[in-house]
Amino acid sequence: MSLTDFIKAMPKVELHVHLQGATQPETWLELAERNGVKLPASTIEGMREWFVFKDFPHFIQIYMAVCGTIRTADDVEFMAKRFLAGQAEQNIRYTEITYTPHLHYKIAGLDARTQLDALNRARKWAEHTHDIKCGFILDISRNVTPEEGLWTTDMAIMGMNEGVVALGLGGPEVGHPPEKHAISFQKAHAAGLACILHAGETEGPASIWGAIKQGSVRIGHGVRCIEDPKLVAYLRETQIPLEVSPTSNVCLGVFPSMQQHPLPKLISDGLYVTLNSDDPPMFNTSLTNEYLTVAEVFGMDEAALTGLVINGIRASRLSESEKAAMEAEFKREFERLKIQI
Ligand SMILES: [Zn+2]
Numbered sequence: 001m002s003l004t005d006f007i008k009a010m011p012k013v014e015l016h017v018h019l020q021g022a023t024q025p026e027t028w029l030e031l032a033e034r035n036g037v038k039l040p041a042s043t044i045e046g047m048r049e050w051f052v053f054k055d056f057p058h059f060i061q062i063y064m065a066v067c068g069t070i071r072t073a074d075d076v077e078f079m080a081k082r083f084l085a086g087q088a089e090q091n092i093r094y095t096e097i098t099y100t101p102h103l104h105y106k107i108a109g110l111d112a113r114t115q116l117d118a119l120n121r122a123r124k125w126a127e128h129t130h131d132i133k134c135g136f137i138l139d140i141s142r143n144v145t146p147e148e149g150l151w152t153t154d155m156a157i158m159g160m161n162e163g164v165v166a167l168g169l170g171g172p173e174v175g176h177p178p179e180k181h182a183i184s185f186q187k188a189h190a191a192g193l194a195c196i197l198h199a200g201e202t203e204g205p206a207s208i209w210g211a212i213k214q215g216s217v218r219i220g221h222g223v224r225c226i227e228d229p230k231l232v233a234y235l236r237e238t239q240i241p242l243e244v245s246p247t248s249n250v251c252l253g254v255f256p257s258m259q260q261h262p263l264p265k266l267i268s269d270g271l272y273v274t275l276n277s278d279d280p281p282m283f284n285t286s287l288t289n290e291y292l293t294v295a296e297v298f299g300m301d302e303a304a305l306t307g308l309v310i311n312g313i314r315a316s317r318l319s320e321s322e323k324a325a326m327e328a329e330f331k332r333e334f335e336r337l338k339i340q341i
Contacts, residue, residue, distance in 0.1 A: 004292060006337055009091065011093050024082070028069055037069045039066070053282050060172070073110065095132070097137065098220075139171075142171040153187050168195075185215060196218050201220070201221035242273055248283050314327070
């Protein structure tokens with residue numbers, strides 16, 4: 001078995017992937033037709049062309065347009081099931097899915113309970129049909145008001161025993177520091193809910209320090225920590241996991257090319273790194289492709305790659321016993337696959 005085949009076959013986990021951003025153009029087209037919503041393209045080829053990332057304003061334009069095709073709870077369930085089937089195809093056994101519910105409350109009037117039930121129908125379906133698990137990170141888009149942020153926080157707290165594993169913060173980083181939504185993070189912490197913030201992607205170290213101050217248990221991206229040696233030292237010492245998404249970073253121009261991506265440096269500096277796909281079809285990638293890419297560009301071998309998978313398990317919001325069981329199971333499977341190399 002080649003390293004490529006090993007990567008495709010190995011069990012994986014994913015901690016940073018947006019449900020709306022991971023939905024394939026085909027699914028959006030189906031939703032648009034179902035609900036009579038017009039998108040800028042009406043064929044699969046046209047959708048694929050329009051859907052690919054060009055720049056950040058275009059990215060937001062796509063996001064808003066496709067999210068407008070979601071009208072009912074069934075649509076949310078359908079989108080989540082399609083996504084989870086795609087995760088199963090990549091042998092991703094556990095996913096922490098970031099989902100932005102307030103958008104669909106605003107656009108289609110879908111209330112928190114309706115959306116939570118739809119997500120959980122998909123979660124249970126995936127467990128039964130594909131034998132894979134998932135949890136939900138409900139994220140506040142940082143451009144909304146603190147009051148609107150609290151709407152998402154209340155939904156996340158309501159869902160703590162129904163698949164919700166954390167409150168997140170996503171959306172445009174520039175001009176919207178983590179402190180803006182401090183009231184939401186305080187409320188989540190008081191309820192015993194973890195917070196996982198995007199930071200250090202399109203903004204620099206100050207944003208990451210801000211996320212740390214808000215008690216973020218992992219950092220979504222965090223790659224621009226390399227601009228601040230004190231922050232690198234802090235992240236090494238605390239081992240706060242970074243959710244690194246190399247292709248997304250290159251597409252967004254955070255780094256000029258994959259060759260110049262700091263993933264190997266982050267690892268050699270002793271930071272806690274996990275590998276993720278973020279918004280895969282928009283960046284023409286997948287989690288499997290992220291592993292293939294870092295193997296090829298940085299010459300990472302099977303031990304380094306499986307190390308990143310294990311990092312994902314340990315940094316997840318699963319219980320300690322679930323993590324231990326999954327790690328043992330994955331290691332057995334890695335060994336079985338290695339024999340075939
Ligand atoms: Zn993200």
